[in-house]
Amino acid sequence: MQDIHLLFPATPKGWQYQFVYKPIRNIYFRIYPDKKVIRISAPSRISKKAIKQAIAAKSAWLMQKLTAFDNASTPCNPLSAMRDSTSCMVWGRQLPVVRQVCNARPCICLTPESEIVIQAPAGFDPGKEDKLWNKWLRMLLNERIHILLEKWLPVMGVAPTQCRLKKMRTRWGSCNTVAKRIWINSVLVHRDPCLLEYVLVHELVHLLESRHSRRFYQILETYLPDWKAREGCLNQSH
Ligand SMILES: [Zn+2]
Missing domain, CATH: 3.30.2010.10 (Metalloproteases ("zincins"), catalytic domain)
Structure with missing residues (x-):
């Protein structure tokens, strides 16, 4: 597992990678701003080359997000900024957002592991996504x-x-x-x-x-x- 870490791009100071293999189909990137951890989960049978490619494709996005977290003065997430965000502040805790592409009805749910999963089709309309977040957060409040x-x-x-x-x-x-x-x-x-x-x-x-x-x-x-x-x-x- 050690050599996997060599594939990861250098992070801003203080951030750390965690890598896990899981019985899943795709590679997922989660950012935990509280702990300054980037968690990468990958399918158990994936090749190192595929991991390297996935990370290369994500690295610019990842660095941009990490820098934004480091520069943010407030951890609060205004709803308008939820699109493409990697975490959401819920009840005082910054929880990671996991995006899953699926063709069923778009939905957001909170897992027992305190991750927010948003399922939506590829190319989901940003305006509709805002509405979905709004509705979900209001449901939590209500x-x-x-x-x-x-x-x-x-x-x-x-x-x-x-x-x-x-x-x-x-x-x-x-x-x-x-x-x-x-x-x-x-x-x-x-x-x-x-x-x-x-x-x-x-x-x-x-x-x-x-x-x-x-x-x-x-x-x-x-x-x-x-x-x-x-x-x-x-x-x-x-
Ligand atoms: Zn009063």
């Missing part, structure tokens, strides 16, 4: 919000009519106390789930006390004694 509402509504004795998602520039969440409608900023899917819980509970408290009064913070403190730490974390630039 699932978790549902669980959180089941946890908190009986405890707090409130009943919002709706809890909806919206991309917002300046706020993490908002609450229309008359319509009892809560809006949650959809970028929260990229952050630690305890931050989504904080934003949701904060907005639910508005159904009990509309203003940020002393009473508001007393209620918030009762339900989430560590809310200040969560708020501090939320407002850090990732």
Whole structure:
């Protein structure tokens, strides 16, 4: 296995290769920015020459991605940049994205190994891919919000009519106390789930006390004694 590593192009400082043979059909490249690891998995019966060719074909792309990770000031992945991206920030973790070409209906799923697999036909329309990512990330958020509402509504004795998602520039969440409608900023899917819980509970408290009064913070403190730490974390630039 050692000599396989000689085939790999030199990486920017700190990055490492991991190579594995697997019972698969194609060579896959995964980038784990957290660990600075490039993982290459190859079919068990593939020749060294084929590995060399695959790596040569990918090396410019690979170097470009690694340099971009090293220069990125924030690990957050805006949705518009998901096309051709090699990882996606989900619930505060940068997870590798594995692309598989398949002619079935395009889909995205999360594997038990915490890899995001996107299956789509070759030449999949970039606009459609953006929509697919959007839909998937919103589904993740809605699932978790549902669980959180089941946890908190009986405890707090409130009943919002709706809890909806919206991309917002300046706020993490908002609450229309008359319509009892809560809006949650959809970028929260990229952050630690305890931050989504904080934003949701904060907005639910508005159904009990509309203003940020002393009473508001007393209620918030009762339900989430560590809310200040969560708020501090939320407002850090990732
Ligand atoms: Zn508020």
